[in-house]
Amino acid sequence: MTTPVTWTKRWTFILAAAGSAVGLGNIWKFPYIAGENGGGAFIAVYLLCILAIGIPTMMAEAMLGKAGRANPIVAIRKLSLNDGKSNAWSWLGGLGIVTGIMIIMFYSVVGGWALDYVAQSATGAYANANPELTKANFAALLDSKTTQIIGHTLFILLNVVVIGFGVRRGIGIASEILMPLLILILLVLVGYAAVNGDIQGALAFMFNVDFSALSGEAIIVAMGHAFFTLSIGMGSIMVYGAYMPENACVGRSVLTIAAMDTAIALLAGLAIYPLVLGNGLEPGAGPGLMFETLPLAFGNMPGGLIFGTAFFLLISIAALTSAISLLEPAVAWMEQLCIKRWISTSIIGVIAWVGGLASIYSSDVFNFLDYATANIMLPLGGFIIAIFAGWVLRRVTVRKHLSSISMTTFNTWYIAIRFLAPIGIIVVFINGILGA
Numbered sequence: 001m002t003t004p005v006t007w008t009k010r011w012t013f014i015l016a017a018a019g020s021a022v023g024l025g026n027i028w029k030f031p032y033i034a035g036e037n038g039g040g041a042f043i044a045v046y047l048l049c050i051l052a053i054g055i056p057t058m059m060a061e062a063m064l065g066k067a068g069r070a071n072p073i074v075a076i077r078k079l080s081l082n083d084g085k086s087n088a089w090s091w092l093g094g095l096g097i098v099t100g101i102m103i104i105m106f107y108s109v110v111g112g113w114a115l116d117y118v119a120q121s122a123t124g125a126y127a128n129a130n131p132e133l134t135k136a137n138f139a140a141l142l143d144s145k146t147t148q149i150i151g152h153t154l155f156i157l158l159n160v161v162v163i164g165f166g167v168r169r170g171i172g173i174a175s176e177i178l179m180p181l182l183i184l185i186l187l188v189l190v191g192y193a194a195v196n197g198d199i200q201g202a203l204a205f206m207f208n209v210d211f212s213a214l215s216g217e218a219i220i221v222a223m224g225h226a227f228f229t230l231s232i233g234m235g236s237i238m239v240y241g242a243y244m245p246e247n248a249c250v251g252r253s254v255l256t257i258a259a260m261d262t263a264i265a266l267l268a269g270l271a272i273y274p275l276v277l278g279n280g281l282e283p284g285a286g287p288g289l290m291f292e293t294l295p296l297a298f299g300n301m302p303g304g305l306i307f308g309t310a311f312f313l314l315i316s317i318a319a320l321t322s323a324i325s326l327l328e329p330a331v332a333w334m335e336q337l338c339i340k341r342w343i344s345t346s347i348i349g350v351i352a353w354v355g356g357l358a359s360i361y362s363s364d365v366f367n368f369l370d371y372a373t374a375n376i377m378l379p380l381g382g383f384i385i386a387i388f389a390g391w392v393l394r395r396v397t398v399r400k401h402l403s404s405i406s407m408t409t410f411n412t413w414y415i416a417i418r419f420l421a422p423i424g425i426i427v428v429f430i431n432g433i434l435g436a
Ligand code: TRP
Pocket: 020, 021, 022, 023, 024, 025, 026, 103, 227, 228, 229, 230, 231, 232, 233, 234, 236, 322, 323, 325, 326, 378
């Protein structure tokens, strides 16, 4: 087996992992699921899950990858055997690989929508748009299977090319330049929305917390999204952690990534809700929310053609840097079976492509993949990661691999990963099943 490459610089891990975390989950999914689940209380639970469950689990995942220095299946097996435990824990890696492929099967379809919106913005399809026009535009896209297939195919091809070349030069450098640009345009949009939309209403919608309106189901969705948005529970962060140089600090990197990811999701909300509320649109409109609202801003602001095109280009790139991290664990695993990287990537690409077709033709498949992965498989993966890091591996082993954080931080994390995270996940599930 070849030893995995490492990132070029110490902070390339931060960029790549942030590239993985920041994606469609932040700008497309978060505003629409928070909208469907009533806003404030949902967002409060989501933030709580990020803090109490997400960040500790992300630290565990990055640590396991860095310590195991291989794809998730091999890394877990190695660590488990080293501590005299069963090699059956490596199934955790297998679960993650399957989950990643299931996610890409709908994620890539949305990536394709984003690509289509690049073309639409560039050709001025929503100049002077009103809410009726932007709604009709999105509905037309959903109606046209051909357009969706073109976008989806292009998106998968881009993934195959980037992963085929290896992550080192492509992703690292792209994330470095494009992330700041994405944030900049998002800030412009927030400014536009504040001036032209209903910012007061949006703030109330996002931050007025009324827990009585919160269903058990909504709590599951909030927790599932905490996993989804941080890219944890399936091995993306683990495999990226495996490429970390020895001297990089897991703790500080993870905090930076989680902070960036959360800030971008909240900014997306502040860009979208004022326009939704100011234009008589529905926050609970579902997956079309971003595609129906942002064109309103771009269609009516000076330089909207350029801003709009740039924005959808950036979101496509953000989606791409996330999507490759969904595929990388599978590719790294196949590579270690001595299948060449290009061939592994192409095989996984074809599987993802076929699955994506199913999502295009059936919204039931799309919804099932989205729901089952985020709300069941990722929390399950996170639960097993927490048990493995907190209870299966020996404390000295874990401490050795998290040696750059202070003893106090380590102890806090250790309590979180042993108790807070697993119990939190179970409580949310029980609560959801009981329909509380
Ligand atoms: N976090 C990404 C987003 O928000 C999606 C993603 C990439 C992901 N890798 C993942 C989600 C691993 C879950 C697990 O768009």
